[in-house]
Amino acid sequence: MKPDWKTHAIGRHLVDVPASAQLVETWKYHKDPIELLTPGDNTQFGQLVSQREAQLKAQVQRSGKTSFVERALLLNGSVALVSWYRPYNESDYALETYFRAGKEILRSPGAVTVGKKEKALEFLKRCSDKWREIPDGQIPEGIGFVVGNTILADNIPTYESWHLLIQLAGKPDVTFQVSGFVGAADEGLRKRAGGILASMLGMAAGLSQLRNHARPVGPIQADEILVAGNQNGKRGYGFKWEAPGKDYSLAEPNLNVSLQVRESAYATNRESFSSDDEALELWDTVVNSIRLRAGAV
Known part of the structure; x- marks a missing residue:
């Protein structure tokens, strides 16, 4: 070089x-975007997710119910927030996932039909178990998809x-x-x-x-x-x-x-x-x- x-x-x-x-x-x-957020500890991560959850709970569907549906707990402290994707239609969910990889925090927004929610959450659970932080200045080794200072240590065809x-x-x-x-x-x-x-x-x-x-x-x-x-x-x-x-x-x-x-x-x-x-x-x-x-x- x-x-x-x-x-x-x-x-x-x-x-x-x-x-x-x-x-x-x-x-x-x-097919879902991944964003690297400001790194933080468990307290900061919890505050971030809770703030977003409160925003979703404050939104109201045309039907009168709250847009927020549930908080799905994944592995290693990761969380997926499930809400209605559109205010006028309740056929699709928005899945807003917050992953932990050491001190790194990643956000991945996506959407899924109502009937495929559980399958989607299982996939997110798999991912949440495979995110790793990469030490500064190191080239990662082994299986994985690199995102900034993190790696998703998986090779599932997708x-x-x-x-x-x-x-x-x-x-x-x-x-x-x-x-x-x-x-x-x-x-x-x-x-x-x-x-x-x-x-x-x-x-x-x-x-x-x-x-x-x-x-x-x-x-x-x-x-x-x-x-x-x-x-x-x-x-x-x-x-x-x-x-x-x-x-x-x-x-x-x-x-x-x-x-x-x-x-x-x-x-x-x-x-x-x-x-x-x-x-x-x-x-x-x-x-x-x-x-x-x-x-x-």
């Missing part, structure tokens, strides 16, 4: 990023996804994103690339194609399309790398990396890249680093 870079764990994968970059992450597990926005220091004009989700693209990137070379930069002319080829990374089969163009004296970029993935595979999800420099408030490339070589070096370093974390599945 290059000096002044670090390895970052997200989902079941690892990616190397500049240590100076700010990272913005989002995650979904079993839909999971993650998204990483890499905000580069001193380069506010660059949008750099890496993402993964369980599922497969119908076709590879290059097969469905009709029109993409123009649309990636939002230009109809002035584009040059830097690369358009198969771009495997280790065992990951993928395609790469890189384009660049000049407009009003500014160099723009539209880079994309994609591994199509396999359906239902935690080990081989659909993986995407994209980098863009488009029109903005900046009239020059001072806030992006001084040359194509600089852009390509950064791109290649990140893309070449993507790998499945050992033992993650």
Whole structure:
């Protein structure tokens, strides 16, 4: 790994990023979003859940009953709050789950039909027993889906996804994103690339194609399309790398990396890249680093 870079764990994968970059992450597990809340002890956790429960009890359905249905106790102190999903309809429940992982607190909102509530609570109970806190500065080991400083130590086949926005220091004009989700693209990137070379930069002319080829990374089969163009004296970029993935595979999800420099408030490339070589070096370093974390599945 290059000096002044670090390895970052997200989902079941690892990616190397500049240590100076700010990272913005989002995650979904079993199709429901996961939020990392402010860490806290048992007292703070209890206050958080009780406050939310009181809010739900204060809400009233069109039928006149309270929106709150029940507090379901899970494992390791985790809790699911069950309420009516809509004020005018009582066919679906909202499930708002608060998980504990050491001092970390996670929230996951979801919904389920009335008839599937018990099955959903059993799944949440399973999850609540498998959340673990990751010690600061450590790359987690073993089976699991990484969310910030926590890991859900399970490999049950389900839909999971993650998204990483890499905000580069001193380069506010660059949008750099890496993402993964369980599922497969119908076709590879290059097969469905009709029109993409123009649309990636939002230009109809002035584009040059830097690369358009198969771009495997280790065992990951993928395609790469890189384009660049000049407009009003500014160099723009539209880079994309994609591994199509396999359906239902935690080990081989659909993986995407994209980098863009488009029109903005900046009239020059001072806030992006001084040359194509600089852009390509950064791109290649990140893309070449993507790998499945050992033992993650």
